[in-house]
Amino acid sequence: MVRIVSCDVTDCSYNKHNACHTLAITVGGPNDPCPSCDTYMHGNQKGGIPDIQGGIGACKxxxxxxxxxxxxxxxxxxxxxxxxxxxxxxxxxx
Ligand code: SF4
Structure with missing residues (x-):
């Protein structure tokens, strides 16, 4: 799987120390060909797995x-x- 070497979106629930910690993100919205991270979640709750370096699950x-x-x-x-x-x-x- 292609790895995410850094992520500067620090207000995302899956971000810790400028790194993504979910198993895999999806890039590209449902009707949107721009390369946005479709897994981004803004909230107070922190998620993901600390030891995991995020990867690209699919890109539309x-x-x-x-x-x-x-x-x-x-x-x-x-x-x-x-x-x-x-x-x-x-x-x-x-
Ligand atoms: S294929 Fe998708 S995830 Fe990979 S570099 Fe291009 S826009 Fe980014």
Whole structure:
């Protein structure tokens, strides 16, 4: 699985010390081809598994150069805030 090497979205429930701690995120909204993190959850409750480094479970952004059959093939991925929402920063237009 492609790993998330860092995530700067520190107000997400799954974020701890600028790292994602859920098993796998989904990138791309249901009707939205932009590379947003669809797993982002804002709340006071902290979730995830401390020892886990998050990965990319699925990516719906077909126009990314790393997308193959709706799966990510990048060496690794960074997630961060872009235009005030959480995005895959490794996204590269095909
Ligand atoms: S690098 Fe591209 S294919 Fe991989 S998760 Fe980000 S947007 Fe999706």
């Amino acid at each position: 952004v077909e126009k990314c150069t790393y997308n193959q059959a709706l799966e990510c093939s990048a060496p690794s991925v960074k997630v961060g805030v872009h235009q005030s929402h959480p995005d895959c920063l490794t996204y590269k237009t095909r």
